[in-house]
Structures are given as C-alpha cells and as structure tokens.
Amino acid sequence: MSDLSIPPLAELRKRRSAKWRTFPDDVLPLPVAEMDFPLAHPVAEALREAVDRSDTGYAAPTGDLADAVSGYARRAWDWAIDPGQVRTVADVGIGMVEILRRVVGPGDRVVVSPPVYEPFAWWIGEVGAQVVEAPLAGGPGAWRLDLDALERAFAGHATAYLLCNPHNPVGLVHRREDLVALAELADRYGVHVLSDEIHAPLVLPGATFVPFLSVSAEARRWGFSFLSASKGWNLAGLKAAAVVTADPAPKRYVDRLSPHSLYRTGHLGVIATVAAFTEGGPWLAGVVAALDRNRTLLGELLAQSLPGARYGRPEAGFLAWIDFRALGWGDDPAARILTAARVALNSGHRYGPTGTGFARLNFGCAPETLTEAITRIAASPLRPPPRAGPRHAGDPPDHPRRATARTPTAPIWSPGARRESSTTYAPERHITGWQPLPTASPAEERASGHRRGEFPARRRGRSQRRTGHRVCGPDAEAL
Numbered sequence: 389m390s391d392l393s394i395p396p397l398a399e400l401r402k403r404r405s406a407k408w409r410t411f412p413d414d415v416l417p418l419p420v421a422e423m424d425f426p427l428a429h430p431v432a433e434a435l436r437e438a439v440d441r442s443d444t445g446y447a448a449p450t451g452d453l454a455d456a457v458s459g460y461a462r463r464a465w466d467w468a469i470d471p472g473q474v475r476t477v478a479d480v481g482i483g484m485v486e487i488l489r490r491v492v493g494p495g496d497r498v499v500v501s502p503p504v505y506e507p508f509a510w511w512i513g514e515v516g517a518q519v520v521e522a523p524l525a526g527g528p529g530a531w532r533l534d535l536d537a538l539e540r541a542f543a544g545h546a547t548a549y550l551l552c553n554p555h556n557p558v559g560l561v562h563r564r565e566d567l568v569a570l571a572e573l574a575d576r577y578g579v580h581v582l583s584d585e586i587h588a589p590l591v592l593p594g595a596t597f598v599p600f601l602s603v604s605a606e607a608r609r610w611g612f613s614f615l616s617a618s619k620g621w622n623l624a625g626l627k628a629a630a631v632v633t634a635d636p637a638p639k640r641y642v643d644r645l646s647p648h649s650l651y652r653t654g655h656l657g658v659i660a661t662v663a664a665f666t667e668g669g670p671w672l673a674g675v676v677a678a679l680d681r682n683r684t685l686l687g688e689l690l691a692q693s694l695p696g697a698r699y700g701r702p703e704a705g706f707l708a709w710i711d712f713r714a715l716g717w718g719d720d721p722a723a724r725i726l727t728a729a730r731v732a733l734n735s736g737h738r739y740g741p742t743g744t745g746f747a748r749l750n751f752g753c754a755p756e757t758l759t760e761a762i763t764r765i766a767a768s769p770l771r772p773p774p775r776a777g778p779r780h781a782g783d784p785p786d787h788p789r790r791a792t793a794r795t796p797t798a799p800i801w802s803p804g805a806r807r808e809s810s811t812t813y814a815p816e817r818h819i820t821g822w823q824p825l826p827t828a829s830p831a832e833e834r835a836s837g838h839r840r841g842e843f844p845a846r847r848r849g850r851s852q853r854r855t856g857h858r859v860c861g862p863d864a865e866a867l
C-alpha cells in the first residue's frame with residue numbers, strides 16, 4: 389500500500405501548480421481540482437526513471453496508452469474497449485474541443501446540464517457554437533439528469549450534448565437507466581454525446597460507474613468517451629488523455645483528428661498514465677477510502693458548524709457542492725467566504741445560473757485542512773449582504789441600508805454575461821497586476837462574425853498578467 393500521508397501545508401505551498409500559486413499564503417485553497425495526496429509510487433517511479441534517462445522527448449506512436457486504458461476499463465468497470473478505437477490526446481479539454489469542432493458548426497446548439505464544470509461552456513464557445521441548458525433535476529443529495537428537459541433541448545435542433553459522467557460539481561454518478569434513456573433521445577434527435585468520464589476512477593463506495601458507451605447500441609452510435617488518469621492520480625499537468633469510441637460512425641470523426649495530436653500529448657503524461665492505469669490500483673483504492681472519509685467528515689463539520697448549509701454527499705470525486713442560500717450570504721458566498729474566512733472555494737454561479745448561492749469545495753486534502761476550512765468559515769464575521777432600503781431615522785451615514793441595490797450576479801455563461809464578482813474577486817485583491825477579463829466588444833463580435841451570446845463564456849482579448857511571484861491565469865479557480 390502506498391503512503392498517502394499528505395504533507396503539511398508549508399510543504400504543499402512549495403508546489404508550483406495552480407492550486408498553490410493562485411492565493412496568498414494565508415488562504416486555504418480549496419478550489420482548483422488538484423488533490424493533495426503524494427503521487428502514487430509506481431507513477432513517481434516511472435517519472436523518475438524517465439527523468440534519469442533524460443527521456444523527455446515526444447510521445448512515441450505506440451499502443452501503450454490504449455492498452456493501459458482498455459486494460460483498466462476491463463478490470464475496473466467490466467467494459468471492453470477496443471484499443472484500436474482509443475485515440476491519444478493532450479487532455480480531456482482538447483479532446484472535447486477537437487471532437488466538437490468536427491461534429492458542430494458555428495452557431496450550432498450544444499446542450500449542457502448545469503450546474504456543470506464551467507469550461508464546458510468555454511469549449512462550446514471556442515468552436516463558435518451556442519450553449520443550451522437542460523439543468524439537472526433535483527437538488528443536494530438527489531440530483532439526476534432531467535430527461536424531459538434534455539428531450540426539449542434535443543428537439544430544439546441540438547447537435548451535441550456534453551455529458552459529465554460523473555458530474556462535476558455535484559458528484560452525481562449517472563444511473564444506467566438515465567444513460568439508456570439519454571442514448572435513445574440522442575438517437576431519436578441525432579445528437580452527438582460527448583461523455584466526459586475523467587472522474588470515473590474516483591467513484592466512491594456505494595455508487596457504480598456506468599460508462600456511457602457500454603449502455604446500448606444507440607450510445608455507441610452517437611457517443612464519444614473521454615478518459616484520463618489526470619483526476620484519479622493527480623496528473624493534470626502532465627497532459628495525456630484518451631478519446632474512446634465503440635462504433636464506426638463516431639470513429640470517423642476521431643480519425644479526422646490531426647495526426648499531430650499524439651505529438652501534442654505529453655510524453656511524461658503518457659508514461660505516468662500508463663503507470664497509473666496499470667499499477668496505480670492500490671494507491672487509488674487508498675485515495676478512494678480517504679475521500680470517502682472526507683465526504684463524511686465534511687457532512688459532520690457542516691452539520692455541527694454551519695447547519696444552514698446544504699450538502700449532498702457526492703457519489704464520486706473530491707468535489708462538494710454546497711448550498712449556502714439559507715445562510716443569507718448572497719449570490720456569491722465563495723467571494724464573501726474568501727474575504728471573511730480566508731478560505732478559497734469556487735463560486736457556484738460559474739457552473740451555470742442554477743449555481744447562484746452555491747460554492748464548490750475540494751476535499752481532496754488532509755482532514756485537518758478540511759476541518760480548519762469549515763472552522764474558519766463558521767468562526768468568520770460573515771453577515772448577510774447589506775440590503776438596499778430606505779434610510780431610517782438615526783441610521784449612520786454609511787449604514788448598509790444606504791447601499792444601492794446590488795445587481796444580481798450575472799451567470800457567467802449567459803448571453804452577454806459580464807464576468808464580475810465571484811471568484812475573480814479573489815486574487816486581485818491581494819495580487820497586484822490582476823485585471824478583470826474583458827468581454828468581447830461589439831467590434832470584436834462583428835469581426836468574429838458571431839453574435840453576442842454565441843461565445844457565452846468568452847475569454848478572448850488581453851492576456852491576464854500578474855506581477856510578483858505568483859503567476860497564474862485568471863481562471864485557475866475554474867479548473
């Protein structure tokens with residue numbers, strides 16, 4: 389069994405990754421989807437050996453990754469993948485975008501089920517398509533795909549659907565019957581289903597991951613699966629993932645990917661991924677057990693210290709989706725928590741309009757860190773946001789009631805949404821040089837040939853720069 393002891397915070401802060409360089413040292417960073425566990429021993433060994441050999445060239449055109457992925461899928465999920473239908477890509481995001489480029493055209497409608505991983509909207513914007521929302525049904529502890537909403541969206545001339553399976557941020561592991569029904573809808577309306585299965589290795593006790601392509605012939609006819617070791621084994625910076633198909637129809641699109649895509653993949657990523665999928669099982673089992681304990685601990689901590697917060701135990705992964713609305717902390721509790729408690733979470737509205745008042749917390753950390761985070765939040769001087777209202781006799785001049793009514797936080801991916809508030813609020817307060825992201829100007833939009841709203845979460849324009857020793861893109865917190 390690998391050693392899963394998480395180093396103390398002072399050691400973790402020496403990491404140079406996004407999670408550890410986005411915030412000042414007094415902030416507990418619980419947003420970016422990286423875990424704090426030490427690397428799996430077989431992965432670390434494989435990487436060390438490669439470095440010792442100075443083996444840092446291009447990824448080789450071999451079937452190593454395809455064999456490792458298909459071997460893992462068979463052992464873990466009893467899913468037979470044909471290694472001949474596995475294509476190596478640099479990461480899941482690039483795989484999704486490159487397949488989207490081939491299945492949709494500019495202005496096409498691509499469906500997502502918010503609250504969902506924010507970059508889904510970016511990827512759709514990147515290929516010039518439009519986001520159409522078919523929100524999840526239910527709520528904390530009872531999320532499900534809303535098949536009626538999906539049918540309405542598909543019937544409205546959708547071209548593709550981005551499935552998140554398991555679903556970030558709510559931790560839902562989709563039910564087989566829902567996936568079967570989704571595949572039937574996809575077949576009826578001719579909708580491509582891109583199934584992001586990056587969190588699948590981290591399904592927690594009590595749930596069973598069902599690969600979308602395994603559920604039916606319809607799913608195989610319309611589906612693409614995107615797999616990676618990057619979440620399960622914490623390899624996101626190494627850049628290797630796989631696009632999997634199980635039918636000649638979707639494979640034709642994959643075959644149109646650039647032959648260069650392999651060489652855009654990290655060679656060390658392939659080496660680490662092969663080690664993870666072939667030898668990383670015992671480490672993963674330990675991590676899953678630790679995450680299982682942490683999700684229980686989080687529930688206990690919230691119940692004790694923040695009883696108004698609602699949290700449904702996630703069925704997979706290391707992300708918790710917490711409903712703070714009853715606490716009166718406004719549309720963007722993450723922003724207020726950061727200021728008052730020095731704990732960084734992800735702002736819920738960035739996952740779509742239904743995320744307003746929620747925040748996402750990463751519990752892939754030591755239990756002590758989790759405990760400290762919730763303790764800090766509970767002890768912090770958080771207050772309901774000032775409400776606009778008439779001035780009462782005797783109010784001091786700066787009384788909160790005099791504040792002008794706040795504009796509700798615009799959902800980041802709604803047409804013409806301005807990017808404001810939320811976690812963008814976080815680092816710029818503390819790091820000089822940060823600039824808010826520009827939204828596309830009307831002139832830019834004319835030049836691009838797309839209407840406002842067709843790039844729902846547009847991130848074009850000036851690059852973001854920060855001065856000082858902390859350097860990171862503005863959207864690290866969206867990862």
Ligand SMILES: Cc1ncc(COP(=O)(O)O)c(C=O)c1O
Pocket residue numbers: 421478479480481482505552556584586587616618624629867
């Ligand atoms: C659902 C989901 N898809 C994709 C990604 C990003 O994957 P990659 O770094 O391989 O693009 C993440 C990262 O957190 C994620 O949660």
